Amino acid sequence: MRQEQRVYTLPAGSVQQPGNLPAHCARHGRPAVKRVDFALQSKVEIEGNRTLSGNVFSTADRLSRRAEKVRVTHVKGWPLCRDCVRIRTVWLTIALIMFVGGLVAFAGSLLVGIVAAESTVQAFAGVAIGGFVVLVLSAFALHRAGLARLVGAATAADGRTVLIVNPSDAFAAELPRRCA
Numbered sequence: 001m002r003q004e005q006r007v008y009t010l011p012a013g014s015v016q017q018p019g020n021l022p023a024h025c026a027r028h029g030r031p032a033v034k035r036v037d038f039a040l041q042s043k044v045e046i047e048g049n050r051t052l053s054g055n056v057f058s059t060a061d062r063l064s065r066r067a068e069k070v071r072v073t074h075v076k077g078w079p080l081c082r083d084c085v086r087i088r089t090v091w092l093t094i095a096l097i098m099f100v101g102g103l104v105a106f107a108g109s110l111l112v113g114i115v116a117a118e119s120t121v122q123a124f125a126g127v128a129i130g131g132f133v134v135l136v137l138s139a140f141a142l143h144r145a146g147l148a149r150l151v152g153a154a155t156a157a158d159g160r161t162v163l164i165v166n167p168s169d170a171f172a173a174e175l176p177r178r179c180a
Contacts, residue, residue, distance in 0.1 A: 005165055005166055006165070006166050006167070006172070007163055007164070007165050007166075008163070008164045008167055008172060008175055009156070009161040009162070009163055009164075010161060010162045010164065010175070011160065011161055011162075012073045012155070012159060012160055012161055012162060015073065015075045015076070015078075015162050016073065016074055016075065016076055017076060018035075018076040018077040019077060020077075021035075021075075021078055021079055022079060022170070022171050022173075022174030022175060023079060023174065024079060024081070024168065024170035024171045024174060025079055025080060025081035025083075025084055025168060025170075025171065026078075026079070026151050026152060026153070026164055026167040026168060026171040027081075027083075027084055027150065027151060027152060027167075027168060028081050028083050028084065028168055029081075029168030029169055029170035029171060030081035030082065030083065030170075031081065032079030032080060032081060033080065033081060033082050033085060034079075034080045034085050035077040035078060035079055035080070036077075036078050036080055036147060037074070037075060037076050037077065037078070038074075038075055038078065038147045038148070039072050039073070039074050039075070040072065040073045040075055040148055040153055040154055040155045040162060041070055041071070041072050041148070041154070041155055042069075042070055042071040042072075042154060042155040042156060042157050042159060043154055043157075044066050044069045044070050044157070069157075071155050071156070071157065071158065071159025072155065072159075073155040073159065073162055075153075075162070078147070078151060078153075079171075080150075080151075084150055084151075087145075087150065088145050088147070088150055091141055091142070091144040091145035092142070092145045094141040095138045095139075095141035095142040095144075095145060096138075098134050098135070098137060098138035098141055099135060099138040099142075101131075101134060102131045102132065102133070102134035102135030102136075102137075102138060103131070103135055104131070105127055105128070105130060105131025105134065106128050106131030106132045106135055107131075108127075108131075109124040109125075109127035109128040109131060110124070110128050112124055113125065113128070151164075152164060152165050152166060152167065153165075
């Protein structure tokens with residue numbers, strides 16, 4: 001059984017001014033212990049098939065069409081509860097450890113492989129590949145720490161409103177009635 005999504009809209013002008021947002025977290029409904037400023041982007045779908053656009057020019061064209069359609073809203077003072085701050089800190093720490101560890105393993109094994117005996121070069125190549133994979137995977141942990149994903153909000157396609165999907169009851173109760 002699928003739960004129906006509740007989407008609330010806030011005018012972009014009101015979220016760009018500090019102090020206009022509720023005092024409770026949008027995700028958990030607990031009192032805010034921290035307020036953060038960040039930018040929200042609209043979700044944009046570009047027409048066309050990505051698999052058929054394999055050359056540089058078609059990719060550049062798709063990117064420029066996407067850049068023309070994306071709208072950004074700068075949010076001031078979004079409330080985060082203790083759990084949201086902890087979740088974000090944990091994912092940022094994991095991303096940092098993965099990035100630095102992967103970079104050290106990748107670069108270090110390449111440097112040691114250059115000066116090492118020829119018989120151990122294959123072992124260092126394996127470490128370099130593993131380090132590179134961990135380095136790339138750190139982007140997924142960084143994505144999990146993103147504020148837009150954490151709070152469940154996005155800018156509408158026209159850029160005039162901010163959409164909040166399934167906010168907590170405490171957060172929704174503090175919103176003006178016209179936002180529902």
